[in-house]
Amino acid sequence: MKPISVYRPSSVEEAIQILSLHGTQAGVYAGGTDLLIQLKNRIEAAPTFLVDIKKIDGLRYIKEDGQGGVQIGALTKLAELAESDLLAKRYPMLVDAVQHISSPELRNASTIGGDMLQQVWCQYLRGGYSCYRNGGYICYGAIGDNSYYHSAMGGRLCYAVYPGDIATALIPHDAKVKVATPFGMKELTIEQLVPGDMMVDGRLQSHVLRFNEILTEVTIPAPKAGFKASFEKLRPRGVWDFAMASLAMGLQLQANTIEDARVVFGGIAGKPWRETAVENFLKGKTLSTDLTRQALAMALTNAAPLKYNATKIDMAKGLLASGIAKLAAV
Amino acid sequence: MEYSRRNFIKAAGVGAVAVTTTVSAVVSGAEVAAAAPKPSPLAIPDAMNRETNTFNINGKNYRAEYEARTTLWEVIAVKLGLTGTNRSCNRASCGACSVLIDGRPFYSCHTLAMEAVGKKIFTVEGLGDEKNLHPLQRVAHLYSAAECGFCTPGWEVTAKALLDKNPNPTVEQVKAALSGHICRCAAYAAIVRTVIDTGKVLRGEAEIA
Ligand SMILES: Cc1cc2nc3c(=O)[nH]c(=O)nc-3n(C[C@H](O)[C@H](O)[C@H](O)COP(=O)(O)OP(=O)(O)OC[C@H]3O[C@@H](n4cnc5c(N)ncnc54)[C@H](O)[C@@H]3O)c2cc1C
Numbered sequence: 096m097k098p099i100s101v102y103r104p105s106s107v108e109e110a111i112q113i114l115s116l117h118g119t120q121a122g123v124y125a126g127g128t129d130l131l132i133q134l135k136n137r138i139e140a141a142p143t144f145l146v147d148i149k150k151i152d153g154l155r156y157i158k159e160d161g162q163g164g165v166q167i168g169a170l171t172k173l174a175e176l177a178e179s180d181l182l183a184k185r186y187p188m189l190v191d192a193v194q195h196i197s198s199p200e201l202r203n204a205s206t207i208g209g210d211m212l213q214q215v216w217c218q219y220l221r222g223g224y225s226c227y228r229n230g231g232y233i234c235y236g237a238i239g240d241n242s243y244y245h246s247a248m249g250g251r252l253c254y255a256v257y258p259g260d261i262a263t264a265l266i267p268h269d270a271k272v273k274v275a276t277p278f279g280m281k282e283l284t285i286e287q288l289v290p291g292d293m294m295v296d297g298r299l300q301s302h303v304l305r306f307n308e309i310l311t312e313v314t315i316p317a318p319k320a321g322f323k324a325s326f327e328k329l330r331p332r333g334v335w336d337f338a339m340a341s342l343a344m345g346l347q348l349q350a351n352t353i354e355d356a357r358v359v360f361g362g363i364a365g366k367p368w369r370e371t372a373v374e375n376f377l378k379g380k381t382l383s384t385d386l387t388r389q390a391l392a393m394a395l396t397n398a399a400p401l402k403y404n405a406t407k408i409d410m411a412k413g414l415l416a417s418g419i420a421k422l423a424a425v
Numbered sequence: 426m427e428y429s430r431r432n433f434i435k436a437a438g439v440g441a442v443a444v445t446t447t448v449s450a451v452v453s454g455a456e457v458a459a460a461a462p463k464p465s466p467l468a469i470p471d472a473m474n475r476e477t478n479t480f481n482i483n484g485k486n487y488r489a490e491y492e493a494r495t496t497l498w499e500v501i502a503v504k505l506g507l508t509g510t511n512r513s514c515n516r517a518s519c520g521a522c523s524v525l526i527d528g529r530p531f532y533s534c535h536t537l538a539m540e541a542v543g544k545k546i547f548t549v550e551g552l553g554d555e556k557n558l559h560p561l562q563r564v565a566h567l568y569s570a571a572e573c574g575f576c577t578p579g580w581e582v583t584a585k586a587l588l589d590k591n592p593n594p595t596v597e598q599v600k601a602a603l604s605g606h607i608c609r610c611a612a613y614a615a616i617v618r619t620v621i622d623t624g625k626v627l628r629g630e631a632e633i634a
Pocket residue numbers: 122123124125126127128129130131132169170195196197198201204205206207208209210211212213214258259260261304308309310311335336337338516517518
């Protein structure tokens with residue numbers, strides 16, 4: 096493992112001071128499940144001054160916001176989300192998604208903030224190749240084996256898919272995040288947080304947080320009556336593996352008419368991929384499996400698969416069909 | 426004052442801190458006025474690279490020196506010589522190295538040693554020894570649930586955590602709880618049977634032949 100130094104600040108302000116002092120050599124250390132793999136593989140871009148934020152009180156909670164919504168602290172473990180009765184009652188689709196992340200042992204260690212801000216899992220980056228994300232000037236994923244971890248919806252410099260399931264599952268709920276910066280707090284939607292393939296502080300990353308910003312909270316508004324959602328994920332093995340393709344779908348129904356729709360694919364693009372063509376098509380229709388054929392014809396028409404990953408598009412469309420069937424059945 | 430490079434770097438932090446004062450204004454609102462004066466930038470504590478601490482493993486206290494990057498497995502097996510816990514992949518992808526921390530299973534290869542300080546660590550040595558095997562181990566022996574035995578210490582502690590919480594798990598619950606464990610000898614069927622039947626033994630509904 097790369098040699099590291101660890102700071103253990105007791106407040107968000109102190110953590111931001113330390114991060115500001117070390118620049119991009121420093122990084123927030125939450126559960127460490129992503130960072131430790133980067134450090135063990137001696138990835139050039141991995142931070143070596145770790146700011147362990149777990150000594151900071153009041154970042155680990157799941158509580159009601161008093162208006163039917165829920166607030167989740169950034170350090171809340173995935174296992175705590177998976178076991179929460181409050182979340183199971185209000186946002187069963189989110190809990191379903193969390194239960195299908197990594198493995199039980201990893202879920203005891205990893206945090207919701209870390210899941211949303213995790214590095215991509217492209218085998219070239221994780222294997223220490225010096226690609227765009229690792230201080231180099233080439234993308235191996237675009238030209239090499241891109242069958243699993245790479246985008247089928249195009250890219251700019253980096254072609255890796257955004258790997259997190261939680262951000263994908265939070266978009267249908269219109270969730271937001273709070274971020275502490277040296278200049279105060281800011282609030283972002285999930286789509287603003289992870290626009291994919293961004294240049295920030297001279298680094299290519301999936302999210303927009305600067306080196307000295309800390310995600311503190313996720314807020315999810317109250318679900319309205321008539322909201323139905325489903326999460327599906329395809330992967331080689333039922334544990335550990337990332338989504339080859341996933342779908343988080345949320346429908347706001349009035350009687351059986353679709354008033355509003357969110358169709359978000361994961362694992363196929365550099366960001367959680369909202370398919371607005373299908374969303375617009377679904378609006379105003381009566382929910383039934385009769386919609387499936389037309390929805391599929393409209394879905395992912397601007398796909399741009401690489402040499403080995405066209406199957407991701409077929410998988411994603413299959414998930415859309417089963418998602419509609421699932422929601423039409425309940 | 427000597428103008429070493431270190432002093433310079435610390436002093437250079439002043440700029441950063443001048444800006445950060447605004448954070449507290451937003452984060453903690455009204456408390457700001459009442460709070461003690463902001464710590465000066467020179468008060469940023471030194472980073473930890475190496476330290477010595479006490480680890481509570483299976484109820485006993487052990488002292489060990491470790492680096493910031495030392496994993497819990499390295500402390501348990503290498504520094505303290507409790508070699509029951511195996512490490513296989515070292516990448517959080519097999520489960521061989523599992524231990525319980527405060528009753529929950531973690532991969533010890535993927536947990537920094539510093540994280541386990543002050544917590545109760547439980548390894549396979551705590552389960553039983555040659556003279557006094559835990560029912561889980563006796564049933565596993567009976568069913569040949571350990572073939573090469575490399576994955577065994579890992580899933581046994583995870584199974585113990587499950588049975589402590591739920592002494593009467595269903596097959597589905599056992600599979601879900603042990604899903605983070607790979608057995609390269611593929612003794613899976615025997616492992617699941619072991620956990621189910623150990624539940625019966627622990628509940629007093631069966632005896633080990
Ligand atoms: C084998 C394996 C399988 C996996 N499978 C899946 C999967 O199927 N689906 C999925 O979604 N994920 C999966 N993951 C990813 C896993 O969920 C993440 O590694 C984990 O959630 C990261 O959380 P952490 O707390 O351990 O983050 P860390 O490793 O501590 O941090 C991850 C990154 O986020 C930053 N960070 C963390 N918290 C904050 C914060 N509050 N503010 C600012 N920056 C922060 C860190 O600086 C770092 O860059 C898998 C991981 C492994 C190892």
